[in-house]
Amino acid sequence: MEQKGRIFLILVAMVFHGTESLSDDDGPLVLDYYKEKCPLLEEIVKHNVEVAVFKDPRMAASLLRLHFHDCFVMGCDASVLLDSFGGITSEKQAGPNLNSLRGFEVIDQIKYILEEACPRTVSCADILALAARDSVASRGGPSWDVWLGRRDSLQASFSGANQFIPAPNNSLETLISNFKQQGLDIEDLVALSGSHTIGKARCLSFRQRVYDVNFKGQYEIYDKYRRYTSFRRILQSICPKSGRNNDLAPLDFMTPARFDNHYYVNLLQGKGLLGSDTVLVTQDHEGEILKQVWAYATDEKLFFASFANSMVKMGNINPITGNQGEIRKSCRFVNT
Ligand code: HEM
Ligand SMILES: *[C@@H]1O[C@H](CO)[C@@H](O)[C@H](O)[C@H]1NC(C)=O
Numbered sequence: 001m002e003q004k005g006r007i008f009l010i011l012v013a014m015v016f017h018g019t020e021s022l023s024d025d026d027g028p029l030v031l032d033y034y035k036e037k038c039p040l041l042e043e044i045v046k047h048n049v050e051v052a053v054f055k056d057p058r059m060a061a062s063l064l065r066l067h068f069h070d071c072f073v074m075g076c077d078a079s080v081l082l083d084s085f086g087g088i089t090s091e092k093q094a095g096p097n098l099n100s101l102r103g104f105e106v107i108d109q110i111k112y113i114l115e116e117a118c119p120r121t122v123s124c125a126d127i128l129a130l131a132a133r134d135s136v137a138s139r140g141g142p143s144w145d146v147w148l149g150r151r152d153s154l155q156a157s158f159s160g161a162n163q164f165i166p167a168p169n170n171s172l173e174t175l176i177s178n179f180k181q182q183g184l185d186i187e188d189l190v191a192l193s194g195s196h197t198i199g200k201a202r203c204l205s206f207r208q209r210v211y212d213v214n215f216k217g218q219y220e221i222y223d224k225y226r227r228y229t230s231f232r233r234i235l236q237s238i239c240p241k242s243g244r245n246n247d248l249a250p251l252d253f254m255t256p257a258r259f260d261n262h263y264y265v266n267l268l269q270g271k272g273l274l275g276s277d278t279v280l281v282t283q284d285h286e287g288e289i290l291k292q293v294w295a296y297a298t299d300e301k302l303f304f305a306s307f308a309n310s311m312v313k314m315g316n317i318n319p320i321t322g323n324q325g326e327i328r329k330s331c332r333f334v335n336t
Contacts, residue, residue: 002130012205028321033126038118045110049134052106059255062102067132068126068195070096072182073160077153077317078124080161081107081331087155088334094161098245100202104301104332105257107131111331112141124331125150127194136311139198141259143303144312151325154334168205168274172283175276182317184310190280190292190312191306201273203239203247207320209275210235231271249273262298285292 034041053060070080080097081104084090090247092104107127114122126148137143137182166178178187206250210232231253238249250256251273252263263277272278296303329335 011250013016013160015168025158028211029149029316029319031145031147033060033148034118034122038114038121040117040127041114041122042130044117045130046111046134048110048113049131050105050138052103052109053135053138055189057139058180059106060139060259061195061251063128063131064195065104065188065199066101066107068192069101069161069165070128071156071167071314071317072095072164074153074155075320076125076129076149077313077318077320077325078128078328078331079153079156081124081128082153082156082334083332085333089156089158091156091158091161093287094158094165095123095163096167097163099204103131106333108225111328115329120327120329123150123325123327125152125154125319127331129323132315133152136259136307139257139259141197142308144308147312147316149321150319151321152328153320154332154336168201168276169208170276170279172279172289175279182314187292187306188287188310188313190289190296191310193277193280194263194296194303194307195259195270196274196277197261198253198257198259200248200256201251202245203249204245206235206249206273206275207241209273211241235273251277261296261300264293267293268297269283 031193048063049060049063052063066080067076070076071077073079080091080101081087082090084093092101107124110127111122111124114127114143126146126153127145129148133146164178164181166222170178170220176186176188179185184192186294235249238244238247252271253271254262254266263272266272267277267281270278280289281293325327325334
């Protein structure tokens with residue numbers, strides 16, 4: 001009997017483990033998590049993202065970035081959405097986010113509708129992952145399946161937001177190790193940087209790239225392109241040496257509102273807006289990244305496939321599942 005019981009347990013364990021690995025390549029998330037619990041979820045998110053992007057085209061970029069800034073701090077757990085309250089210091093106040101992150105009202109709106117349709121069911125972290133996907137698609141980019149079942153954190157990490165979100169003046173080496181900490185490799189770094197094919201950056205974020213001669217390594221490539229001078233002049237006119245910190249420039253000058261592969265064409269012409277964009281091609285001593293940039297610049301389908309793949313990977317960074325965390329009622333506050 002005892003022997004039989006043990007075998008039974010082993011079988012149960014195998015079956016359990018079997019189904020788990022069947023439904024899941026990258027972690028504990030699954031594709032049809034809300035299929036029964038909230039069948040209209042994906043429709044609701046998609047519709048609301050489309051309305052928001054119709055009203056404000058930049059919103060697509062802002063929602064995509066929100067998911068990124070969520071995932072790089074304690075994993076994709078909606079920690080980025082929490083306001084300061086009680087013992088919580090909001091990540092929204094951290095350097096990379098302050099006066100920069102946008103889209104919180106859109107997430108609030110989606111959450112509000114979902115609380116009507118399926119109360120206390122859908123996590124804010126999953127909303128962010130879906131909204132990022134639908135945002136990219138809304139601007140002509142690729143689409144992909146989003147793995148679901150993330151739960152929401154009970155805390156935020158102000159210090160984590162300052163520490164883990166990469167800065168626009170990071171060296172290539174720093175960017176690579178920053179992504180590595182999140183389980184993302186160099187190919188992910190190059191593909192995900194392609195997000196900068198949409199959206200805008202503040203003067204504050206690219207001033208150093210325009211004026212700092214200590215960023216010299218970055219300038220070598222520009223000498224080969226005559227157009228660089230005028231590009232630099234344009235940037236200088238938008239962003240003087242001091243002041244006008246919040247004035248905006250498009251991250252992709254050629255096709256600012258379309259999710260396409262022009263980001264990589266820009267890089268090859270020395271027209272990446274941020275320091276972190278330009279170092280991909282100027283500090284790449286092995287030449288592997290340059291190859292990847294060339295490949296994406298000449299083959300949009302290849303970029304789209306890699307981008308989708310890396311987005312799924314990013315969306316799977318340390319999700320909270322099971323009994324941990326909670327399903328927040330309001331994305332801005334933990335439940336009381
Ligand atoms: C490789 C390291 C990265 C660095 C250093 C970086 C840095 C930045 C900076 C400084 C801005 C402008 C913020 C401002 O001035 O207000 C920005 C904008 C943006 N970033 Fe990144 N980023 C990186 C990677 C990513 C990734 C992985 C994604 C998405 C998966 C992303 C998506 C975006 C988008 C869409 C915008 C425009 C947002 C808007 O217009 O509201 N970035 N990024
Ligand atoms: C990067 O920018 C930050 C914030 O402006 C600044 O404090 C830091 O010194 C810069 N780092 C480098 C290497 O220039």
